[in-house]
Amino acid sequence: MTSRKRSGSGSSKRPKEKVVYIYELFLRGEDPTTDSPEFWNEFFLLQPNVESLEAEVTKLTCEQFMIVKRNLNILFTKSIEMLGTEHQKRLCNSLQTLCALFYAIFKKTSADCSFNCLNELFGFEQLDNSMRQLMSNCNQILLGEATESARIMCLKLLLVIVTGTDNVSQNVLLEYLTMHTLFDDFVRLLSDPSLRAQHGYDIVILLTILVNYRKHETTNPYVVQLSILADEMALNGYGQMISQSLIDFCRQYMQSLLNVQSSSWFSSLSNIVGNMFVSDEGCERVQQIKANNGLLLALYEAVHLNRNFITTLAHTQAESSAPPSPSNTLSLTQPVPDLATAPIIDMTQYPTNLLVAVFQYCSIVMQDNKNESSVANLKLCFLILTCISEDQYANSMMHDNNLTFKVMLHRAQMRHRKLHVDRVGNSQPLAATLLDLLVEFIVSHLMKKFPMELYLLCVGVIHRVLCYQKRCRVRLNYPWKDLWSALIGLLRFLVNQEQTLVKKCNIFCLSLQVVNIFNLFITYGDTFLATTNSYDELYYELNREEKVFSEIHAMVLRYTTMVDCEYKDDVIRLLNALVNILAIVKHFQNKIKEWLAEQGLSTPTEEQILDVVRKNYDLTLKLQDSLDQYERYAEAPRHSGFFKAMVRDVVIDTRKHMYEYVKEAVPIIPEQDVISATNLSNT
Secondary structure (H helix, E strand, O other): OOOOOOOOOOOOOOOOOHHHHHHHHHOOOOOOOOOOOOHHHHHOOOOOOHHHHHHHHHOOOHHHHHHHHHHHHHHHHHHHHHOOOOOHHHHHHHHHHHHHHHHHHHHHHHHOOOOOHHHHHHOHHHHHHHHHHHHHHHHHHHHOOOOHHHHHHHHHHHHHHHOOOOOHHHOOHHHHHHHOOOHHHHHHHHHOHHHHHHHHHHHHHHHHHHHOOOOOOOOOHHHHHHHHOOOHHHHHHHHHHHHHHHHHHHHHHHHHHHHOOOOOHHHHHHHHHHHHOOOOOOOHHHHHHHHOHHHHHHHHHHHHHOHHHHHHHHHHHHOOOOOOOOOOOOOOOOOOOOOOOOOOEEEOOOOOOHHHHHHHHHHHHOOOOOOHHHHHHHHHHHHHHHHHHOOHHHHHHHOOOOOEEEEEOOOOOOOOOOOOOOOEOOOEEHHHHHHHHHHHHHHHOOOOOOOHHHHHHHHHHHHHHHHHHHHHOOOOOOOHHHHHHHHHHHHHHHHHOHHHHOOOOOHHHHHHHHHHHHHHHHHHHHHHOOOHHHHHHHHHHHHHOHHHHHHHHHHHHHHHOOOOOOOHHHHHHHHHHOHHHHHHHHHHHHHHHHHHHHHOOOOOOHHHHHHHHHOOOOOOOOOOOOOOOOOOOOOOOOOHHHHHHHHHHHHHHHHHHHHHHHHHOOOOOOHHHHHHHHHHHOO
């Protein structure tokens, strides 16, 4: 093999690595393999210099590229062929070389969209053959006797390929990954606890990106295979990788709470929130939130596509009587309670259950609405909750009174309420915790920059949970007054901010959803309210807040007379939906006035009003249809743009962090391979 003499000891210039010198020869159009039959065996014993190879390729002009494309083709081809070797040093070096080559070619193509480097390098037929061989070799590496270093680098190579273009559907190489699918390989790795600990994160991200390749344009085998996957070990492993990330985030947040030394709870929480959530996208905490997008997207795809995932998740939670294995979870600094003797699974310190982790994670993220990254992250959380709330099995598990949890839901500091230091709720079914979470969002986001879409999703989840309770006659022991007060507060805000909001969004659609939730309680409450007193309290709240409903009614009447109202259909529907509530208010207001006149009182107590309510249910209401019906969630077309942007962010973020690893990677290889590589570098 040709080599360059090292500089003398007196030279200040650092000697050039042999591998870099060879790169330069190749990319000048020269052939260093002449008269050297062992060239490639020796070349792949040299540790690659990823940065130099990338720099040499990307700085080529189009004219230079055409001159050296044959050499580049050979370098690609020989690197792919070398993936079949049993020599671990050569194997790892060829993988790393391919990472640099693919990364550089994608980078060069994106810089000059008119120049398709891959087509120029291979041509259609050779590209097909090369990718087929590459996928075959990757299969052997992932499931064969390769070292962990080789498996890691193989997965990094696949990540380089799938993140090659910002828009995954424009990545031509993904077509070959769908034709020669590696789905079974990923399932095998996820099913093995030790392999999952090493490679689980990369596999879940790979699956998530591959699932989103032209998912609405053609039949994507990864979508099909993920949707029918029934391997319990693999599904558990998939969920475990997601829970690890969320648990770690929640732990860091809780640790930041503990580190605050201020004696004032208000100033403490203000400092925490101020430090964690600021508009600057470079803020570390904002970046941590954004870093969770990939695994949250993976969770969404699982709950959206695979019913077995929900079933497996519920089954796992019911049997989680042992602490997570330290080999495949983040280390816990707190002792894990003995769940074999404790009927209550205490998650107040560090959640180890995926749904509990999601609820706590949401309660942290929803405290921030200052930047688009957090808003997008929270929307993704709400879409996940929407899918979960539509699933029969998930609902049955969340409403199971034998599965009760203590969950720490973090609450935002607001001027009109005090926060207690102990923010842990009672042990309760997860459905109650979910409602607590949604109520907290409703009361804490009534602001000028009103997040209409998030409110529609939030209220939609509440409606789905109530529909399940009505349909299955599940009587959840829940303080419904908290929910009613939050929803009435939302209606009050919409009325008060009508002039501002109506110019930006359809407040009538949201108002209709809220009013119909009340109608659901009024019409079908006897099927799911736990006590008859709950009905009395409902009617009491409607009468106590009668001004809000009167103002809503007046507002709606005003818009029915407007010729140019773009929301006319929702206005008419809202007007019709208010009929029963207004009838209830009018009926009981008259009864209360009559009773007050009889008693000679002007200021009755709450108990006296409730007593009047109990004795005067003699009113006729209109039967309203479809209160327990909702439009099933569909990703396309409403949310297609959102997911396209979300996947793009995940691709860009993954590419950046993955390639940093590739540049720094020094594989751990068997001793005999190290010796042979050292001998070559000394020649």
